[in-house]
Amino acid sequence: MFNKLLRRQLVKLFGDNAEKVSAELKDFLKVVSESYDHYEKDRRMLERSIEISSKEMIELNNRLKQEVEEDNKAIYQSLQESLFNLNEEQEEKKITGSDYRKLGQVAEMLKQETQKRKDAERERKKHQAHLEASQQIAHIGSWELDMPDTSTADNIKLYWSDETYRIFGFEPRSVMVTSELLFSRVHPEDLPLVREKIRKAIIESSAYELEYRLLLPDGTEKVVYEQSRLVHSRTNRANRMIGTIQDVTDRRKTREKLIKVNNEIRTLFENMQEVFFTVDMKTFELLQMSSACEKIYGYTIRDFAKNSNLWFDVILEEDKQVIYGNDATMRQGNPIVQEYRIQTKHGDIKWVESKITPTVVDGELIRIDGITSDITKRKEAEMAVRDNEQKFRSLIQNSADAILVLNADYEIVYASNSLNKITGFTPEEVLGVNVIEFGHPDEREMLLQYKQKVYSNPGVPHNIIYRRVRKDGTYIWCEGTTINLLEDDIVQGIVINFRDITQRRQYEDALKAANEDLQKTNTELDKFVYSVSHDLRAPLSSMMGVVELALTETEDGDMLTHLDMIRRSIRKLDGFIVDILEYSRNARLEVRKQQIDFHDLMRDVTENIKFMSEGLGKKKRVNVHTHISGHKEFISDKGRIAIILNNLVSNGIRYANDMADDPYVHVSVELKPEGAEIIVKDNGIGISKDKQEKVFDMFYRVSKSSVGSGLGLYLVREATAKLGGHITLDSTPGIGSSFTVRIPNLQNH
Amino acid sequence: MEQPLNVPYKRVMIVDDTYVDRYVAERVIKKYSFAEDIISVESALDALDYLMAGKDHPEELPELIFLDINMPEMNGFEFLEKYKELPETIKKHCIIMMLTTSLHEEDMKLALANPYVYRFLNKPLTFDRLKEITLQPEKKDPQL
Numbered sequence: 071m072f073n074k075l076l077r078r079q080l081v082k083l084f085g086d087n088a089e090k091v092s093a094e095l096k097d098f099l100k101v102v103s104e105s106y107d108h109y110e111k112d113r114r115m116l117e118r119s120i121e122i123s124s125k126e127m128i129e130l131n132n133r134l135k136q137e138v139e140e141d142n143k144a145i146y147q148s149l150q151e152s153l154f155n156l157n158e159e160q161e162e163k164k165i166t167g168s169d170y171r172k173l174g175q176v177a178e179m180l181k182q183e184t185q186k187r188k189d190a191e192r193e194r195k196k197h198q199a200h201l202e203a204s205q206q207i208a209h210i211g212s213w214e215l216d217m218p219d220t221s222t223a224d225n226i227k228l229y230w231s232d233e234t235y236r237i238f239g240f241e242p243r244s245v246m247v248t249s250e251l252l253f254s255r256v257h258p259e260d261l262p263l264v265r266e267k268i269r270k271a272i273i274e275s276s277a278y279e280l281e282y283r284l285l286l287p288d289g290t291e292k293v294v295y296e297q298s299r300l301v302h303s304r305t306n307r308a309n310r311m312i313g314t315i316q317d318v319t320d321r322r323k324t325r326e327k328l329i330k331v332n333n334e335i336r337t338l339f340e341n342m343q344e345v346f347f348t349v350d351m352k353t354f355e356l357l358q359m360s361s362a363c364e365k366i367y368g369y370t371i372r373d374f375a376k377n378s379n380l381w382f383d384v385i386l387e388e389d390k391q392v393i394y395g396n397d398a399t400m401r402q403g404n405p406i407v408q409e410y411r412i413q414t415k416h417g418d419i420k421w422v423e424s425k426i427t428p429t430v431v432d433g434e435l436i437r438i439d440g441i442t443s444d445i446t447k448r449k450e451a452e453m454a455v456r457d458n459e460q461k462f463r464s465l466i467q468n469s470a471d472a473i474l475v476l477n478a479d480y481e482i483v484y485a486s487n488s489l490n491k492i493t494g495f496t497p498e499e500v501l502g503v504n505v506i507e508f509g510h511p512d513e514r515e516m517l518l519q520y521k522q523k524v525y526s527n528p529g530v531p532h533n534i535i536y537r538r539v540r541k542d543g544t545y546i547w548c549e550g551t552t553i554n555l556l557e558d559d560i561v562q563g564i565v566i567n568f569r570d571i572t573q574r575r576q577y578e579d580a581l582k583a584a585n586e587d588l589q590k591t592n593t594e595l596d597k598f599v600y601s602v603s604h605d606l607r608a609p610l611s612s613m614m615g616v617v618e619l620a621l622t623e624t625e626d627g628d629m630l631t632h633l634d635m636i637r638r639s640i641r642k643l644d645g646f647i648v649d650i651l652e653y654s655r656n657a658r659l660e661v662r663k664q665q666i667d668f669h670d671l672m673r674d675v676t677e678n679i680k681f682m683s684e685g686l687g688k689k690k691r692v693n694v695h696t697h698i699s700g701h702k703e704f705i706s707d708k709g710r711i712a713i714i715l716n717n718l719v720s721n722g723i724r725y726a727n728d729m730a731d732d733p734y735v736h737v738s739v740e741l742k743p744e745g746a747e748i749i750v751k752d753n754g755i756g757i758s759k760d761k762q763e764k765v766f767d768m769f770y771r772v773s774k775s776s777v778g779s780g781l782g783l784y785l786v787r788e789a790t791a792k793l794g795g796h797i798t799l800d801s802t803p804g805i806g807s808s809f810t811v812r813i814p815n816l817q818n819h
Numbered sequence: 820m821e822q823p824l825n826v827p828y829k830r831v832m833i834v835d836d837t838y839v840d841r842y843v844a845e846r847v848i849k850k851y852s853f854a855e856d857i858i859s860v861e862s863a864l865d866a867l868d869y870l871m872a873g874k875d876h877p878e879e880l881p882e883l884i885f886l887d888i889n890m891p892e893m894n895g896f897e898f899l900e901k902y903k904e905l906p907e908t909i910k911k912h913c914i915i916m917m918l919t920t921s922l923h924e925e926d927m928k929l930a931l932a933n934p935y936v937y938r939f940l941n942k943p944l945t946f947d948r949l950k951e952i953t954l955q956p957e958k959k960d961p962q963l
Contacts, residue, residue, distance in 0.1 A: 608920045608942075611920040611941070611942035612837055612840050612943070614943050615839065615843035616839060616842075618843075619843055709924060
């Protein structure tokens, strides 16, 4: 599609890709191509005109003219001689018959000569016409200048051919040609040059070539090219100058355009990131290279020209094999494309791509034309993609989960090896199969809905628990995650990963069953404890009833003492049973959140221990003081707080100091939004340091005189822990004990 | 020290499967003249039968019933369910006291939530407990 010349140029630069240049560049090249076309047309025409107006033509013309003239001269001369002889003979002798014969011969000769001359004239005119036609076609005019002996430029005679008139903007032969007429049409800016050149040529009788502009009265500007030659006469003196004048306006315009276009192409090439180069492979001489080499290599064209091996030296050692590998192909005349890394002058490593078109003549590589471009960015991107892909692959290969990648039709396009382990199917067996086929028929609807959900939420992982068939036909429970990555550059699919949770489900089921069993056991245990406590305590209360009755029906001192001993034992046993009952309930029952009214609670507590000090045989009555302050709303488990208060207060009474003036138990409750602080302080017998840590242990009793079950403080600590609180003890033997219990307000939990 | 209580009640009923508890209750009630007459039955069913038998003779019905909770065949709560369906004549005449060894909060709550239960007492029945009843007989109106 392009001009042949341009094509050749382009192939040289771009190799096979000459036709694949970008659309933008193509448009541009089309203009260039057209310019080339015009130029060629003009050139052909010029060549033809020059051919026509060639030296031979003019000389032939001249020779003809000369011959004719010389012949004529000769004729006249012989005619004159004949006439002279005739006159002499007439004067001296009478004209003889032979003289007349002679005369007749002369006349005949003359007649023949005249004929010859006429023929020659006709011939000349024919040539003249040809010449005129040629001049008109080629826009080439000719002129002739007769120079008289005087070597001045004044009285010279100028002759113009018709085309010359036309070039100068005149009708052929409409005006008298003078040098001033000529000069009047020369562009004023070029006039001095033209005058000088012609003057010099005339004076020195030298030939000249000149290009100058004409400015015609209508404002047309023309560019003409003039050549002149001297014509020597036989006297060897240059007395004539002939020349041609050619209108080269179009050619000139075309050339200017071409130069402009070439400049643009050059600019384009210079600005391109690619390096164009040509190397003579016989001499390894760098014939040409574009300046982009500095951008890519950091080295200048000069550097490359100086060291013909530089291009190879900068290639990384490990990449040089690429060059070796392609060498043979190139030497066979095949274009090659190769990628390798170079180290630039500045030390950085770059990836480049080089396309080379070799020229092979008679099996010998004579030159290469190539383009080298920086592809580091592309390469980095490629490698990043590959890297990610590798990571992705290794991730899915090493996963214990089976991983499937599906295409948009939900067909398996990739399956990891772990699929085999889980389902018994090899990855090859499942390729191309719609993944729904592996689901349980009963769950088909659910799977289709799930698929829809996955499709409509790209990039969002969805979880599912479903049944999947194994190769042996059995079903396993699977837990899967599916994510639609169809839009993702690397994956371009839907990724499913799933694992066999059949066993886990079995464990879960077993756990659930065990839990249910446990709950049943718990309920049963609760009933059991309830029954046991009733069955144990009922006879005790019966005994107590009888003992109380008996105590009222005797006056006998020993009997009263014995009955009282029984009564105490019964109380102790009953207390023990109640403690165990409470322990059991505390350990098993959940915390029951409810609003706590400490005033109510303390009333119940004091009610319970009302007659306690008497029953314990204490000499003095122990006073219980209560002080409640602070925040109103307090949420906790009433039963457990009752356990704590009951035990701490009853301990305070049990271990009251008989030596004290006023044995007391002081209960202070301070309520804050975050929790309650309960301090139970007494002035009892106290606990020695070494025993303070042990008092909270199960069944621990401080001394022989301890009257409790050994469970009281253990229960307090357990109940406190259940409520998320903690207890501290501060005690000095002989002075008293202080228990501080902090319990969080469960309102906020 | 323990003075007779001046017979505040004409007739009381004791419902308890435990002989010893019935015996003690009877002795204590008699000893402190808490009631003129004591009807002692060993099961809740017997109690219902007795009450039904007296529905047309309210004067023969007990004014006060001491009801145990843990009993075979029909426990105290089951008795209360049946009692609810008895004729108004009977229910108007009687008030019920739970008398039990149970310390369960749930038992106490359930009992006191019943409109016919007046009090929740722990065994054994003693002079102090009887005195408590006579001192505050109107503390809770079972009919409300």
